[in-house]
Amino acid sequence: MSAKLQTIAWFENLNRGDVPKVGGKNASLGEMVRTLAAKGIRVPPGFATTADAYWDYVEANKLRDRMTALLAEWEAGKATLAETGQAIRNIFLKGDWPAETEAAIRAAYRELSKRAGLDEVEVAVRSSATAEDLPDASFAGQQETFLNIKGEAALIDACRRCYASLFTDRAISYRKTKGFDHMKVALSIGVQRMVRSDIGGSGVMFSIDTETGFDKVVLINAAWGLGENVVQGAVDPDEYQVFKPLLADAALKPLIEKKKGAKAIKMIYATGEKPTRNVPTSKAERAAYVLSEPEILDLARWAVIIEAHYGCPMDMEWARDGKTGEMFIVQARPETVQARRGAGVFKSYSINNKGKVLAKGLSIGDAVASGQVCLIESVRDIDQFIDGSILVTQTTDPDWVPIMKRAAAIVTDHGGRTSHAAIVSRELGLPAVVGTGNATELLHSGEEVTISCAEGDEGFVYEGIADYAVKELDVSDLPATRTQVMLNLANPGSAFRWWRMPSDGIGLARMEFVVSNAIRVHPMALVHFDRLKDEAAKAEIAALTAGYDDKTDYFVDKLARGLARLAAAVHPKPVIVRMSDFKTNEYAGLLGGAEFEPDEENPMIGFRGASRYYSPRYREGFSLECKAIRRLRDEMGFTNVVVMIPFCRSVGEADKVLAVMAENGLKRGENGLQVYVMCEIPSNVILAAKFADRFDGFSIGSNDLTQLTLGVDRDSGELADLFDEQDEAVKWMIEKVIAEANKAGAKIGLCGQAPSDHPEFAEFLVKCGIDSMSISPDSFMEVKRKVAETEAALGLR
Secondary structure (H helix, E strand, O other), rough: OOOOOOOOHHHHHHOOHHHHHHHHHHHHHHHHHHHHHHHOOOOEEEEEOHHHHHHHHHHOOOOOHHHHHHHHHHHHHOOHHHHHHHHHHHHHHHOOOHHHHHHHHHHHHHHHHHHOOOOOOOOEEEEOEEEEOOOOOOOOOOOEEEEEOOOOOHHHHHHHHHHHHHHOHHHHHHHHHOOOOOHHHOOOOOEEOOOOOOHOOEEEEEOOOOOOOOEEEEEEEEEOOOOOHHHHHHOOOEEEEHHHHHHOOOOOOOOOEEEEEOOOOEEEOOOOOOOOEEEEEOHHHHHOOOOOHHHHHHHHHHHHHHHHHHHOOOEEEEEEOOOOOOOOOOOOOOOOOOHHHHOEEEEEEEOOOOEEEEEEEEOOOOOOEEEEEEEOHHHHHHHHOOOEEEEEEEEOHHHHHHHHHOOOOOOOOOOOOOOOHHHHHHHHHEEEEOOOOOHHHHHHOEEEEEOOOOOOEEEEEEEOEEEEEEEEEEEOOOOOOOOOEEEEEEEHHHHHHHHHOOOEEEEEEEEHHHHHHHHHHHHHHOHHHHHHHHHHHHHHHHHHHHOOOOOHHHHHHHHHHHHHEEEEEHOOOOOEEEOOOOOHHHHHOEOOOHOOOOOOOOHOOOOOOOHHOOOOHHHHHHHHHHHHHHHHHHHHOHHHEEEEEEOOOOOHHHHHHHHHHOOOOOOHHHOOOOOOEEEEOHHHHHOOOHHHOOOEEEEEEEHHHHHHHHHOOOOOOHHHHHOOOOOOOHHHHHHHHHHHHHHOOOOEEOOOOHHHHHHHHHHHHHHHHHHHHEEEHHHHHHHHHHHHHHHOOOOOO
C-alpha cells in the first residue's frame, strides 16, 4: 500500500466537499459534525473508510478485471442481472483485507470505543457511494446498512459486506439508469456510534412537503425502535408537520399536523447471527405518539438550521436515545425530487364517474392512473409482474425497484410518506397510495382500478376505469391586478397543492369541511358526552377521542390543526375562516348530533349561522369553535386568520354574536383580529351601513343572496332555470352593497361560484369597485386574466 494512501477519515475532519473521497452520506455527516455542533445539533461520532481504501481492496484481490468481465456479459445479454450481481458480490465477500486497511479500521474502532468509554461500542455500518446524493440521483437504499455491530471481527465482516452491496441488483440497475460508470463509483464505509433508538424512537424528516414541494413546512415521520422500518416502509409511522416561518418565536407552537400511526412493529437489538430483529409493539406504544410536542418542535428547528446551512431542502434521518432521551441526526442529504420540480407549471386532475372506494391510504404524488392490478406479495415473485400494471404489495424495498419502474402506479399495505415506496414513486413520477393497511387482501390481480392521488393527503383506489381529465396550469406569466383574486379552499389535505398559485389569500375557508371530515363528532356531543343515549355513537366517539382527558379538546385540537394547514398554505396572506354554517339536518348527521338538533321543515332558512352562536342550544359548541380560532391565532401564530360570521340576519344578532365571541377571547381588534360578515341576506344589503359599523368587511355569498332575493330554492331541480346569479335584481343587490361598503371604508369581496362559471360576472364586479373575489383553484387563471383585462379597459392599472 502506498504511504500516501489515506484509509480512514474521522467525521470531524470531513466536509461536504469530500464526496469523491467518502461519498455523500459520510461527507454530510462530517459537515454537520464540523459546522453545526456549535448550533446545538447532535450527530453521533464516527469515522469513514475512504474511496482509496475501496480501490486498494479491489486491486489487492485482483477484482477489477473480473468485475469488468462480469458486467460486460450482463450488458451483452449473456447473463441476467441477478446472476451478475450475485457473482460480483461473491468475489467481494471472498476477498482478503489489505493488512494496513484492516489494521486502520480496527484501530479506529478501538479509538471510537475509547471515546465512548466502552470496551466495544455498538456501531452502525453504513454504505456511502462516491456518486450518491447528487442533485438528480438520491441513491436511496441502493447499498446496505448494518446496525448494532459490536466487536472488531464483526465490524470487519460488516465492512466487507458493505463493499459487496455496491453491486446489489438494485444498485447495478440504478447506476445503469442514471448513466454512471460502475467502475468509476467507489464505496466508503461510515462507522458511526449507535444511538440507542432500539429502546427509544427514530424516523425520517424532510424540510419540505414531499408531495407538493411546499417549502414552508417540516415533515417528520416517527416510529418506535430503530429507523430501518420507517425507511423501508415496514411500519405505518406517526406523521407530524411544523410550519417553519413561525418557529423563530419560541412562544409559538406551529405544529399544524399530528397523526398517529399504527406502529405495529419495532426493530430492536438481537444477539447471534442477526444483530437486529422485529418484535410487535405494545398496546401502549401503539396508542401513544413517539414524540412529545416540544421534541417535534426542536427537531423542526434543527431541520431549519440544517436546510439553511446547506442552502437547499434536506432529507434527514433522526434518532432518539432511549437511555438519555437525547436527539441525534444520523444522516442528512439533499432532497432530490421536489427541489427539481418546475415552479410555474403544475397539473390539475378532475375525476368523473368514480367507482366505489376499494382502499385508501396516504397519497404520494398528485396524479391519477388507471389499469389492471398485479398483486405481488413477495420479492421472489417479481418476475410475474406485468408491465404497465398497478403494483399492489405489502411493502417495498430497493430490490423491488426494477419492477416499480415498469408500473403505472403503486399501492402498499404499509409505509408512510418517507418510506421506500413513497420515495421511489416520487422519483419515478408515479402515483402511489401507501399505508392502506389491507390492499393486498381487498384487491386481486387482473382487477381494473383507478388510483387517485389528486384529492389531497388521502389517496384512493376506485373500482373500475374512471374518466379523468388533466389540466395544465401555467401561472408563471399571470398579470398583476389591483382587485384581489383569492381562493375558495375547504380541504386542509389539498391546501398545499395550490401554494404556487399566485393568489391573494383564501377568501373562503369553510369550517364545516374540517368538522365533517376530520372531527366527525357534533361539538355538543363532546360537551355533554355523558348525556348521550345512542350507545353506538358513544362508543365511536370514545374511540375517536382516546388520549384526550377532556373530550372537547379533541374538537379544538383537530379544528385548529385543520385550519392551520389552510392558513399555512398562503401565509402571511389573509385566510377568511367562516364559522360553522351547517344546517340542522347536516349537524344531525354528525356523530351524536341527532340528540341536539331540532327537526325543521326548511333547514336552509332555519336554525343556522349566527342564530346558533348565542342560542342555549349551541352556545357551548360555538365556544369550542372560538377556542380553536384563539389557539390558531394566539398559540400557533396564524394571525393572518380573519373570522367571518355567516347568515347574520340583523344588526341586533350581530351584536349578540360579537359579545359571545369576546367572552370567548375573540374580541374584534385585539391582536389584529378582523371580523367579517357574510352578505347573503337582503337585510345585509339594506342595512349595509349599520353592519359596516360592526364588522371589518363583507363577503358576498352569491348563492344564498340569489336564493333569498329571487325566492328560489337553490336545491330545487324544478326551479333551476330561475336560479340566476346574474339576474338584474341580484346584480342590483351586489352593486348596492359594494357601494355602501366602499362608502364606509369596509372591505368587500365575493366568494360565490359566479365569477368561476361566468367570466363576464367578474367584469361586472370589477366595474362595481369590489375589493376581492374568491374562486375555485381551477378557475383562478381565467378569472385573473379577465380581471386584468377589465382593469386595463377601465384604466385602473
